[in-house]
Amino acid sequence: MDINCDLGEYERLSEAHKDAEVMPYITACNIACGGHAGNEETMQHSVQLAQDNGVAIGAHPSYPDPAHFGRRSMMLPETQLFAVLTEQIVALKKISEKQGAALRHVKPHGALYNDAADDLRIAKVVVAVIKSLDENLTLCGQAHSALAEAAQMADLPFVAEGFVDRRYLSRHRLVPRAHPDALIDELAEQIKQAENLINKQGLYGQNGEWLSVQCQTLCLHGDQPNALATAKALHRLVNQHPSEQTSVS
Numbered sequence: 001m002d003i004n005c006d007l008g009e010y011e012r013l014s015e016a017h018k019d020a021e022v023m024p025y026i027t028a029c030n031i032a033c034g035g036h037a038g039n040e041e042t043m044q045h046s047v048q049l050a051q052d053n054g055v056a057i058g059a060h061p062s063y064p065d066p067a068h069f070g071r072r073s074m075m076l077p078e079t080q081l082f083a084v085l086t087e088q089i090v091a092l093k094k095i096s097e098k099q100g101a102a103l104r105h106v107k108p109h110g111a112l113y114n115d116a117a118d119d120l121r122i123a124k125v126v127v128a129v130i131k132s133l134d135e136n137l138t139l140c141g142q143a144h145s146a147l148a149e150a151a152q153m154a155d156l157p158f159v160a161e162g163f164v165d166r167r168y169l170s171r172h173r174l175v176p177r178a179h180p181d182a183l184i185d186e187l188a189e190q191i192k193q194a195e196n197l198i199n200k201q202g203l204y205g206q207n208g209e210w211l212s213v214q215c216q217t218l219c220l221h222g223d224q225p226n227a228l229a230t231a232k233a234l235h236r237l238v239n240q241h242p243s244e245q246t247s248v249s
Helices: 017-025 040-053 078-098 110-118 120-133 146-153 187-199 227-240
Strands: 002-007 028-032 056-060 103-106 138-142 158-163 202-204 210-212 217-221
Touching (some): 040 078, 187 202
Parallel strands (some): 103 138
Antiparallel strands (some): 202 210
């Protein structure tokens, strides 16, 4: 079971210390590439951190919306969405290759992630962008989603993810961040959700309903206050449960 984390979500290297702390305990990182956060300098730094720790490098593109951190849906024409996502992924791909590293996967961010989980039209644009750049890239996204369906239709490698620090609605979607109960803050509850995803292939939704979730990677958010403690605990847990499933790394 992989552990992935969204990183590089800042504009100044003075904010990079949390990423450096988490890196040794994850297997894959999703690096912000200018849509909601990040710039050339932060991308270079994140790539180097990943190289130093043997962590698989992924692009974390989003709607072009830094003012709202990419967490607001944008009704972009398909051609415009294709262009902005291409620009972001190519930026990180070039930086990675220049530093002697390979881009392994792509994971959409924020509102784009959620929209692509529900809207097959948007999901197909994301898949088309990746296919146009490198058919060997893996797409990482919500388990049981339109994005998974679009990847399957296009014969694009897909890794389904489950979240350890987010609560779920009854239809395999995340509780919106605007809801006060969206995030799981307590470490014990985060690890319990991870244990359920690993051992029982599911979790309990917000209303207490059991949801079957088939995933191959667990996501934790680097901006959570206890991200380091979560990463360490997940690392211990996953190493107790080796898996032969497909991974982004």
